Amino acid sequence: MSSMRAFVAVLGRDVFVTGRELPSFLAQVLVQPVALLFIFGKVLGQLGYTQPGYAQILLPGMIALNAFLVSLQNTSFPLVLDFSYSREIEDRLLAPLPISWVAAEKMLFGALRGLFAALLMIPIGFAMLGDIDWKLSGLPFAVLCMVLGSFAGATVGLTVGAAVPPRRINIMFAVILAPLIFTGASQFPWAQLDQLRWFQVLCLFNPLTYVSEGMRGALLPSVPHMAPWVCVVALVAACGIFGVLGIKFFLRRALD
Amino acid sequence: MAPAVEVSDLVKRYPKSRSNAVDGLSFRVHRGEIFGLLGPNGAGKTTTVGILTTRVVLTDGDAKVGGVSVASDPVAARHKVAVVPQRVNLDRSLNARQNLLFHATYHGIARAQRHRLADELLDRMGLSDKAKARVDDLSGGQSQRLMIARALIHRPEVLFLDEPSTGLDPQARLFVHDRVNDLRSEGVTVVLTTHDMDEAEKLSDRVGVVDHGKLLTLDTPEALIRSLPGSGTIDVTVRPNGVDSDRLLDLLSSVAGVERVERIGTDRGGGEPEPRLRLYVAEEPSALLGPVAATLHEHDVAVSDLSLGSPTLEDVFIEITGRELR
Numbered sequence: 085m086s087s088m089r090a091f092v093a094v095l096g097r098d099v100f101v102t103g104r105e106l107p108s109f110l111a112q113v114l115v116q117p118v119a120l121l122f123i124f125g126k127v128l129g130q131l132g133y134t135q136p137g138y139a140q141i142l143l144p145g146m147i148a149l150n151a152f153l154v155s156l157q158n159t160s161f162p163l164v165l166d167f168s169y170s171r172e173i174e175d176r177l178l179a180p181l182p183i184s185w186v187a188a189e190k191m192l193f194g195a196l197r198g199l200f201a202a203l204l205m206i207p208i209g210f211a212m213l214g215d216i217d218w219k220l221s222g223l224p225f226a227v228l229c230m231v232l233g234s235f236a237g238a239t240v241g242l243t244v245g246a247a248v249p250p251r252r253i254n255i256m257f258a259v260i261l262a263p264l265i266f267t268g269a270s271q272f273p274w275a276q277l278d279q280l281r282w283f284q285v286l287c288l289f290n291p292l293t294y295v296s297e298g299m300r301g302a303l304l305p306s307v308p309h310m311a312p313w314v315c316v317v318a319l320v321a322a323c324g325i326f327g328v329l330g331i332k333f334f335l336r337r338a339l340d
Numbered sequence: 341m342a343p344a345v346e347v348s349d350l351v352k353r354y355p356k357s358r359s360n361a362v363d364g365l366s367f368r369v370h371r372g373e374i375f376g377l378l379g380p381n382g383a384g385k386t387t388t389v390g391i392l393t394t395r396v397v398l399t400d401g402d403a404k405v406g407g408v409s410v411a412s413d414p415v416a417a418r419h420k421v422a423v424v425p426q427r428v429n430l431d432r433s434l435n436a437r438q439n440l441l442f443h444a445t446y447h448g449i450a451r452a453q454r455h456r457l458a459d460e461l462l463d464r465m466g467l468s469d470k471a472k473a474r475v476d477d478l479s480g481g482q483s484q485r486l487m488i489a490r491a492l493i494h495r496p497e498v499l500f501l502d503e504p505s506t507g508l509d510p511q512a513r514l515f516v517h518d519r520v521n522d523l524r525s526e527g528v529t530v531v532l533t534t535h536d537m538d539e540a541e542k543l544s545d546r547v548g549v550v551d552h553g554k555l556l557t558l559d560t561p562e563a564l565i566r567s568l569p570g571s572g573t574i575d576v577t578v579r580p581n582g583v584d585s586d587r588l589l590d591l592l593s594s595v596a597g598v599e600r601v602e603r604i605g606t607d608r609g610g611g612e613p614e615p616r617l618r619l620y621v622a623e624e625p626s627a628l629l630g631p632v633a634a635t636l637h638e639h640d641v642a643v644s645d646l647s648l649g650s651p652t653l654e655d656v657f658i659e660i661t662g663r664e665l666r
C-alpha cells in the first residue's frame with residue numbers, strides 16, 4: 085500500500101520535471117522524425133524520386149519509430165546519467181518501495197513519453213502529407229501496436245541504460261541506436277524484402293520491425309505485411325525478455 | 341523495545357574484491373543515542389552505513405534498524421532510516437524546497453503537512469532564502485544542510501550522518517553540531533561517522549572504532565580516554581645549562597609516574613637552544629608537576645615553559661589504529 089503510494093509519487097516527480105521542460109522535450113522527440121517525414125515523404129515525392137504512395141507507407145513507420153525509439157531513449161539516457169556522477173536517483177532508491185518498482189517506474193514513464201511522441205506524429209503527418217488514406221477500423225490494433233511498441237522500447241532502454249557505463253554513452257548512439265533506426269521496417273514494408281533475404285532476417289531481431297509491420301498492416305491492409313498475431317506475440321515476448329533483463333541490470337547498478 | 345540499530349557478525353565483500361570491507365562487525369545503538377562510528381579511511385564506515393540504509397547488500401550476518409532486518413524487509417527499513425551521505429545526491433532537476441517536498445511525498449507525508457514541514461526545516465537549517473534556489477547553485481555547506489533537512493522530513497527513527505561536517509566552515513560545523521544536539525533532545529537516534537575526533541568526542545554518547553572492517557573498541561569517549569595508558573602529557577621547554585639531552589631524557593624518565601619522554605622540538609629564542617620535551621604520564625598530569633620541577637631543579641636545569649595536555653580521543657584513535665597511512 086505505502087509502496088504503491090511511493091510509486092505514484094516517484095512517477096509524479098518525473099511528470100512534474102518533464103512538464104516543466106515541455107518545450108525541450110517536444111524538440112527532442114519531434115525534430116528528427118518530422119525532418120525525416122518531410123524529406124522522404126514530401127520532398128522526394130514532389131521531386132519524383134519516390135513512387136506515389138510512399139508517404140502512405142512511411143507515416144505508420146515513422147509513428148512506430150517514434151513510439152519505440154523515444155521510449156528507448158527516454159528510459160536509457162536519464163538512467164545512464166542518474167547512475168553516473170550525479171547519483172540523483174539515490175533519493176528514489178531510498179524511498180519505501182522495492183527497487184524493482186523504481187525500475188518499473190522508469191520504464192513506465194519512458195513508455196508514456198514514447199506513446200505521447202507517437203500520438204503527436206499522427207496530426208503532424210496528416211497535416212504535412214495531406215492525402216492519407218487509413219482504414220479506420222484498423223485503428224484500435226494500430227494503437228495496441230503503439231502501446232506495445234512503447235513498452236518494448238522502454239524495456240530495451242532500461243536494459244541498455246543500466247548496462248552501459250556513462251563513459252560509453254557515445255558508443256551507445258553509434259552501435260545501438262543507429263542500427264535500430266534502419267533495421268526496423270519503418271521506412272520500408274518488411275514483407276517486400278524477399279529480394280534481400282539476409283536483411284529481412286536481420287530485421288526480425290529488431291522489435292521495431294513488429295511495431296511498424298503491425299501498424300502498417302492494420303492501417304494499410306493492401307500493403308504486404310506480417311501477420312498481426314506474429315507482431316503481438318513478438319512484442320509481448322520482447323517486453324518480457326528485456327523487462328526481466330533490464331530489471332536485473334538495474335538492480336545490479338542500484339545496489340552495491 | 342528493540343535497539344535502534346543492531347548489527348551482528350556483519351560481513352560485506354564487494355564483488356571482485358579480495359578482502360572484506362566489513363569483516364564480522366557487531367554492535368548495538370540504543371534508542372535516542374548519538375553513536376559515533378570512527379575509523380581510518382577505508383575502514384568500512386560508509387559500507388556499514390550503506391548496509392543499514394539498504395543501499396548496500398550484506399554478504400553475511402545480520403543488520404537491523406528499529407527491529408527490522410534490512411536484508412529481509414528493506415522497504416520497511418527505509419521507512420525507519422534516513423541518511424545524509426558523504427557525497428551530495430540531491431535531485432538536481434528540482435529546487436531546494438521541491439527536494440524536500442518530493443522526498444516527503446515518496447514517504448507518504450500528507451500534502452499540508454509536508455508543506456509545513458518543508459518551510460519549518462528550511463528555516464531551521466538557515467535556508468529560507470534559498471528555498472527556490474537550484475541545487476547546482478547551492479554551496480557545499482548549503483547542500484549539506486539541505487540534505488539534513490531532507491533526511492529529517494520523513495521523521496526517521498534513525499538518522500545516519502556520513503561525515504556531516506567534512507568541508508564545512510567552522511560556523512557551519514557548529515550549526516550542524518547544534519542541530520544534532522537538537523535531535524538528541526527530540527529522541528532521534530543518530531549514527532554519525534567522522535574523522536574529526538573533537539566532533540566525535542563532543543557529540544557522541546558512545547563511539548565505536550573500526551578498522552579493516554572490524555570493531556576495535558566501543559565505549560563512551562570519557563571511558564576510552566581514561567583507559568588510555570600514559571596519555572596525559574606534560575610539555576616542558578628547558579634551558580639545559582650544560583646537561584646533555586640524553587641525560588635529560590634519562591632524568592625525566594626516572595621520575596615516578598612518567599612513562600615515556602619524547603623530544604618534540606627545539607626553541608631557538610636568540611640565546612642557547614632550548615629543547616622541548618613531552619612527558620607521557622600514567623595519571624593526572626598535574627600531580628606530576630611538582631616531582632618533575634624538583635628533578636629538573638636538582639640538576640640545575642631551568643624551565644622556561646611548561647604546559648599540561650590531557651589526552652583526547654585522537655590519542656585513543658592513534659593508539660588503537662596505529663600511525664600508518666591507509
Ligand SMILES: Nc1ncnc2c1ncn2[C@@H]1O[C@H](COP(=O)(O)OP(=O)(O)OP(=O)(O)O)[C@@H](O)[C@H]1O
Nearest residue numbers: 340354357361379380381382383384385386387388
Ligand atoms: N562500491 C565499491 N566497490 C568495491 N569496493 C568498495 C566499494 N565501496 C567501498 N569499497 C571498498 O571497501 C572498503 C571500505 O570502504 P568504505 O567506503 O566503507 O570506507 P570508509 O570507512 O567510509 O572510508 P572513508 O573514511 O575514506 O570514507 C575500502 O577498501 C573500499 O575500497
Ligand SMILES: [Mg+2]
Nearest residue numbers: 385386426502
Ligand atoms: Mg566513508
